[in-house]
Each structure stands twice: as structure tokens, then as C-alpha cells.
Amino acid sequence: MYVYDEHDRQMAAERVAQFRDQTERALAGELAEDEFLPLRLQNGLYVQRLAPMLRICVPYGMMRSDQLRRLARITRDYDKGYAHFTTRQNVQLNWPALEDVPDILAELAEVEMHANQTSGNCIRNTTTDQFSGVQSDEIADPRPYCEIIRQWSTFHPEFAFLPRKFKVAVNASEHTDRAAIQVHDIGLQMVRNEAGELGFRVHVGGGLGRTPMVGPVIREFLPELDLLTYLEAVLRVYNRYGRRDNKFKARIKILVKALTPEGFAEKVEAEWQHIKDSPTRLTPDAVQRIQAYFTEPDYAALENATDLLGSQRFENRGFDQWLTHNVDTHKKPGYAIVTLTMKKTGTPPGDVSDKQLEQIADLADEFSFGEIRVTHQQNVVLADVRQDRLFELWQAITPMGFGTANLNTLTDVICCPGGDYCALANAKSIPVAEAIQRQFDDLDYLYDLGNIDLNISGCMNACGHHHVGNIGVLGVDKKGEEFYQISLGGSSHHDASIGKILGPSFARDEMPQVISKIIDVYVDKRTEEETFLDTYRRVGIDPFKERVYA
Amino acid sequence: MPNVISPDGSIRQDNWVVVPRPAEGESLDIPADHPALIPADLWLAGYEHFTGRKDIGVWFDSHDEPEILEGHVNELPVIAVNFPKFSDGRGYSIGRLLRERFGYKNELRAIGDVLLDQLQFMKRCGFDAYVLRADKDITKAQKCLNFFSQGYQAATDTDIPLFRRRAS
Numbered sequence: 001m002y003v004y005d006e007h008d009r010q011m012a013a014e015r016v017a018q019f020r021d022q023t024e025r026a027l028a029g030e031l032a033e034d035e036f037l038p039l040r041l042q043n044g045l046y047v048q049r050l051a052p053m054l055r056i057c058v059p060y061g062m063m064r065s066d067q068l069r070r071l072a073r074i075t076r077d078y079d080k081g082y083a084h085f086t087t088r089q090n091v092q093l094n095w096p097a098l099e100d101v102p103d104i105l106a107e108l109a110e111v112e113m114h115a116n117q118t119s120g121n122c123i124r125n126t127t128t129d130q131f132s133g134v135q136s137d138e139i140a141d142p143r144p145y146c147e148i149i150r151q152w153s154t155f156h157p158e159f160a161f162l163p164r165k166f167k168v169a170v171n172a173s174e175h176t177d178r179a180a181i182q183v184h185d186i187g188l189q190m191v192r193n194e195a196g197e198l199g200f201r202v203h204v205g206g207g208l209g210r211t212p213m214v215g216p217v218i219r220e221f222l223p224e225l226d227l228l229t230y231l232e233a234v235l236r237v238y239n240r241y242g243r244r245d246n247k248f249k250a251r252i253k254i255l256v257k258a259l260t261p262e263g264f265a266e267k268v269e270a271e272w273q274h275i276k277d278s279p280t281r282l283t284p285d286a287v288q289r290i291q292a293y294f295t296e297p298d299y300a301a302l303e304n305a306t307d308l309l310g311s312q313r314f315e316n317r318g319f320d321q322w323l324t325h326n327v328d329t330h331k332k333p334g335y336a337i338v339t340l341t342m343k344k345t346g347t348p349p350g351d352v353s354d355k356q357l358e359q360i361a362d363l364a365d366e367f368s369f370g371e372i373r374v375t376h377q378q379n380v381v382l383a384d385v386r387q388d389r390l391f392e393l394w395q396a397i398t399p400m401g402f403g404t405a406n407l408n409t410l411t412d413v414i415c416c417p418g419g420d421y422c423a424l425a426n427a428k429s430i431p432v433a434e435a436i437q438r439q440f441d442d443l444d445y446l447y448d449l450g451n452i453d454l455n456i457s458g459c460m461n462a463c464g465h466h467h468v469g470n471i472g473v474l475g476v477d478k479k480g481e482e483f484y485q486i487s488l489g490g491s492s493h494h495d496a497s498i499g500k501i502l503g504p505s506f507a508r509d510e511m512p513q514v515i516s517k518i519i520d521v522y523v524d525k526r527t528e529e530e531t532f533l534d535t536y537r538r539v540g541i542d543p544f545k546e547r548v549y550a
Numbered sequence: 551m552p553n554v555i556s557p558d559g560s561i562r563q564d565n566w567v568v569v570p571r572p573a574e575g576e577s578l579d580i581p582a583d584h585p586a587l588i589p590a591d592l593w594l595a596g597y598e599h600f601t602g603r604k605d606i607g608v609w610f611d612s613h614d615e616p617e618i619l620e621g622h623v624n625e626l627p628v629i630a631v632n633f634p635k636f637s638d639g640r641g642y643s644i645g646r647l648l649r650e651r652f653g654y655k656n657e658l659r660a661i662g663d664v665l666l667d668q669l670q671f672m673k674r675c676g677f678d679a680y681v682l683r684a685d686k687d688i689t690k691a692q693k694c695l696n697f698f699s700q701g702y703q704a705a706t707d708t709d710i711p712l713f714r715r716r717a718s
Contacts, residue, residue, distance in 0.1 A: 021697070
């Protein structure tokens with residue numbers, strides 16, 4: 001994992017001092033509310049329904065145990081003793097006081113954390129696959145490139161006041177996209193060209209929100225070392241020509257659509273020709289220097305523990321289910337990737353208490369070289385667990401509430417904080433997630449249904465990624481009442497697609513029944529091998545419509 | 551007479567005036583006794599008349615294209631870029647293009663909705679004169695220009711990004 005050097009530490013400390021000064025000027029009335037707004041947003045600070053909300057950056061989802069413990073302490077000392085994992089691999093505090101935020105940032109800086117650019121019209125946290133570096137089918141470890149992008153984008157002087165927010169995601173697996181890159185402003189897919197050289201396929205102009213779009217490819221192959229100059233060219237074209245007259249048309253996707261992907265690509269290429277050989281071009285040495293932070297941990301030479309696991313799962317059905325659903329194959333023999341699910345029914349998806357943060361830190365130290373990854377599905381990954389200790393781990397996490405064996409099933413809901421916390425929301429989202437989780441409480445039935453992405457957003461801003469849920473739920477406001485609109489057929493994976501709206505929206509108490517009807521149609525229509533999405537794509541939306549609105 | 555902030559935070563006064571774009575059918579109202587900044591396209595339109603004059607500079611609005619002055623930038627004593635609203639970031643790109651692409655050497659001035667917290671970015675993007683919005687406390691400019699002792703990226707102020715400095 002990346003470790004700060006003296007340059008990073010110095011800039012982090014300088015940033016804390018700067019934000020302290022900005023906060024003091026705001027509290028002294030020297031900054032008007034609209035003048036302080038972008039300054040606090042660029043530091044992750046929203047003013048919310050009940051209190052400010054502070055979004056803390058977790059670069060590409062990676063955290064060390066000492067950082068988790070510091071977060072736990074901060075939630076106790078400055079907040080109400082819990083935090084929330086977001087759909088962009090970050091962490092949010094729901095109750096900090098504005099005047100405390102500089103002190104919180106100082107505490108974060110001590111453990112190499114910050115809240116830079118977690119909001120506002122600037123380049124946000126770069127996200128990636130939570131299985132990076134431990135899966136066998138990746139082109140290369142994407143994390144060094146995420147870190148390179150993090151450094152380039154941090155306090156970039158030209159791109160601090162973009163037309164709108166800007167999100168970059170990187171994926172390296174050949175077969176799976178766990179980073180949802182095609183619904184990002186820039187999605188980078190690592191590839192090798194025919195000569196075997198490393199590079200990126202560049203998607204630009206994907207996004208959710210009011211106008212959801214799958215990002216078209218604007219460059220099939222960008223050589224590795226050209227990464228930053230090309231990003232700079234894309235951002236410069238966007239900064240100059242993106243719309244600023246209408247906030248709802250200001251994302252880069254609107255510009256790409258207006259110019260057409262080909263027209264946009266031409267503009268970027270023309271700009272890039274001027275700067276591609278500038279000193280911003282990466283050097284092999286610079287890439288290797290960052291890659292050296294992401295070397296393999298000190299793995300033991302092991303065999304796969306197939307027999308041991310076989311007998312353990314034979315004796316314990318709960319362990320068997322958990323192993324099947326929440327544990328993934330590791331590239332090293334004898335190791336496994338474990339996902340701790342933060343989706344226990346009755347707990348808002350992604351919420352963790354201070355105690356749980358400390359428990360996760362202890363688990364990381366005990367079982368996984370002291371590191372964790374936050375996933376965009378709001379779960380936590382222990383990436384390097386010995387197979388012969390899986391049973392012990394499972395026994396430890398079950399009472400903690402991290403062992404619900406529902407990963408990737410219908411009840412592994414992605415859900416924004418919604419109207420319970422967020423000032424932007426039109427409707428609550430957490431109670432809908434909970435009602436659906438209660439409706440589908442039979443694990444065997446969930447397993448029979450297979451992988452289904454159910455994503456819930458409390459408003460058009462789509463923090464819950466509802467457009468790319470196989471089943472998406474969007475909270476809407478109708479004359480002051482909360483209603484929920486359903487879309488079907490979305491996907492955030494390699495086969496990315498935007499869901500189609502089913503029809504008129506429903507009241508909250510109707511939602512579990514409506515979801516049940518949708519599931520029933522799938523169960524009736526599916527062939528043996530089909531997932532929910534497969535069946536939907538084959539039969540279309542009409543059978544679902546007929547059943548739900550019958 | 552505007553107070554002009556320099557990159558080191560010092561303050562001086564000068565008497566450049568910004569001449570607004572004339573309404574349709576009207577002509578430029580250039581003051582006789584002050585040096586003046588006129589819209590860049592109008593300077594180009596009156597090139598024969600204006601070039602070489604030490605008392606005439608130009609200004610760009612944030613949606614203007616600095617490309618129109620390519621090849622002529624160093625004929626101007628001052629180029630200003632207007633930030634119509636502090637949240638409009640186009641001027642930073644204009645600054646870098648003028649400096650890094652077109653090789654502009656003389657004064658590059660930020661005008662308009664210029665607030666204290668933009669100064670650090672303007673400085674890195676090649677601006678070396680800042681006219682702070684009048685209601686802001688100009689004595690804080692020096693502090694706000696100097697929160698950071700370095701940056702990660704190459705920009706106009708340095709063409710050596712941190713990853714190259716680390717290597718050396």
C-alpha cells in the first residue's frame with residue numbers, strides 16, 4: 001500500500017492549515033456562504049439535513065488497520081460513534097461540527113488520510129476493483145496507476161473549478177468489472193496491445209445522475225506512460241468547453257454527446273499532440289517507484305487447503321454457505337479473498353460503529369497483513385486470508401455482524417444514506433432496503449435466485465447507482481410524499497447498461513411486494529442457467545410490467 | 551486605480567483600466583490619459599493601429615479562445631483574463647495556454663471575481679498580477695498565495711512534476 005513520503009506529508013499538513021484558515025474566515029463572516037461552498041466541498045464537507053457531513057477520502061478503497069482505528073476514535077470524539085462506507089469507496093461521518101473539522105483533518109493527516117476533493121466540481125477519488133493485486137486474471141495491478149492519478153489530480157491548479165464533478169475509475173481484470181468504469185467520467189480499462197505493451201482503453205462520458213450514459217471508447221489503446229498527459233488533455237477540453245450555464249448539463253457526458261464521441265476524441269487528440277511529450281509524461285522509473293509500494297505481502301508457501309475446507313463445510317452448513325458466497329479465489333495457493341458484508345438486516349447498508357471499525361482493524365491485523373479494501377458495494381474486503389484460517393475467521397466475524405452470507409445476492413443492497421441524512425434526497429432509502437431484506441430473509445431462496453444487483457438511490461444524483469442495478473430503485477417526491485420508481489436491466493459490469501423504467505412509481509409500503517412480483521416473473525421465466533439479468537434481456541420488460549401492474 | 555497583487559504577495563498600484571466590450575454599433579471608448587485593456591478580438595481587428603503601443607493591452611473573457619493571438623502575444627505589454635464568477639475555472643486553462651503554448655512573457659493579469667482562495671491556482675497557471683475583488687481583504691493575499699510550498703504537478707510555475715523531482 002502507498003506510504004507518504006516527506007512531500008506528501010508536507011502537502012497534507014499545508015492543506016490542513018489552509019482549510020483551518022478558510023474555516024476561520026468563513027466563521028468570521030469574511031467569506032459569503034456561496035464563496036465558502038466550493039472550498040468546503042473540495043474538502044468533503046456538505047451541510048446536510050441534520051448536521052454537516054464529512055466525506056473522508058479512502059484512495060481506491062485501501063486502508064491500513066491504524067487508519068481504521070483512527071477513524072473509530074474520530075467517530076467517538078467528534079461524531080456519534082459510527083461511520084458510513086460510500087459507493088465510491090470512501091467513508092462518511094454524519095454528525096461532525098463545522099468548527100471541529102480542521103481538528104478532524106489534522107487527526108486524519110497524522111495517519112496519512114484526508115478529505116481532499118471528495119466533493120465539489122473537481123477531480124474526485126479514483127476508484128478501482130477491490131480485488132486488485134490478488135486476482136489471477138488481471139492485466140496488471142491497477143493500484144499504482146490509481147495512486148499516480150491521485151497525485152496528479154490532487155490540488156491540480158488548472159482543474160479545481162471544473163463545470164461539474166469528475167470521477168475516474170480503473171479496471172484491470174479481463175473478465176470482470178468491479179469498478180463500474182463505464183459509468184464514470186473517465187473509465188480506464190487496462191489492456192495489452194498486440195506487441196504485449198501495457199496501456200489503457202479509455203472510456204469518456206459515462207455517468208449516472210439525471211442523464212445516465214454508458215461511456216463510449218474514445219481511445220482503444222493509450223500507452224501506459226502517456227496516462228497523465230492524455231488525462232490532462234481530456235480535462236482541458238472539458239474545462240474549456242463543458243457547459244457551465246446549466247448544472248444539469250455540465251457533466252462531461254453531455255459534452256461528449258454534443259460533439260459525438262468521434263468529435264470529442266479529435267479535440268482531445270489535437271490538444272494531446274501539444275503536450276504528449278511534456279515533462280508530465282510518465283517515466284518508467286516513476287511508475288516503478290509507485291509500483292514498489294504495491295508489492296506482494298510476505299505470503300507463506302502454502303498448498304490449497306481443499307481437504308480441510310471440505311470437511312469443515314461438510315460439518316457446518318453456515319460456513320459452507322459463507323465460503324460459497326463471500327469468499328473468492330486468490331491468485332496464491334492456500335490464500336483466499338474474504339468479503340465482510342456490511343449488510344445485516346436492520347443495519348443501514350454500509351454503516352459501521354466505532355467498535356466495528358476497531359474489530360475490522362483487529363481482523364485485518366490478525367488475518368490479512370493489516371490492510372483492508374472498501375468496495376463500491378459498501379462492503380469490506382480482507383484480501384489475503386490463509387485458507388486454513390477461514391473457519392476461525394468465520395467464527396470470529398459471525399457475532400460481529402460481518403458474516404451474512406449474502407454477497408452479490410438480492411439483499412446485498414447498494415444504498416445511499418437517503419432522506420434519513422441527506423439534504424439532497426427526495427425520499428428515504430434505508431427503510432426500503434431494510435423492508436426488502438426482511439421480505440427476502442431465506443438464504444436458500446436468495447441463493448436459488450443467484451446474483452442480483454439491487455441498487456437504491458434517494459434522488460436523481462444516483463449515489464446508490466440505481467441506473468445500473470439489475471433492479472434499480474429511485475426515490476421521488478410527489479407533492480411532498482415519498483414514492484419509488486423502479487428500473488430493470490441495468491448493469492455496471494463489462495456488459496454495462498442503463499436500466500429501463502418499469503412504469504409509475506409506488507408507495508414505500510408497497511415496495512417489498514413489488515420486488516417479490518418482479519422476482520416471481522424471473523423465477524417463472526428463467527431457464528436453468530440464466531441470471532436475473534439474462535432472463536430480463538431475453539424476455540424484455542413487458543412480462544414484468546404485466547405482473548406488477550396487473 | 552487598481553491595487554495589483556504580485557506573486558510574492560506585495561501590493562502596488564497602477565492605472566490600467568479595463569475597457570468593456572462596446573455595445574453593438576458603438577466604438578471602443580479608450581481613455582486618453584490611462585493605459586487600457588481592450589477586448590482581445592478588437593485589438594486584433596485594429597492590429598495596425600494598436601500593435602507596438604505600450605499603453606494598450608488586451609483582456610479575454612473566460613469563454614474566449616486565446617488561440618486568436620497566437621504569434622502576437624509578446625507584442626502586448628499586458629494580457630488580462632476575466633473570471634466572471636470565481637467558480638468559473640476556464641481562465642486557468644487560458645493562462646496556461648498563453649504562457650506554455652504561445653510563450654507569452656509579459657504581465658498576465660487576473661481580473662473580475664478574483665477571491666483570495668483562487669490566487670494560489672492563478673499563480674501556478676502563469677498569472678503574475680491579481681486584481682482582488684474590492685470587498686476582499688488584500689492584506690491576506692500573501693498568506694493565501696503561500697499555503698503550499700510545492701505541488702504534485704507540472705504547471706506554468708514549474709515544468710518538473712513531483713515524480714521527476716523524486717527521481718533526481
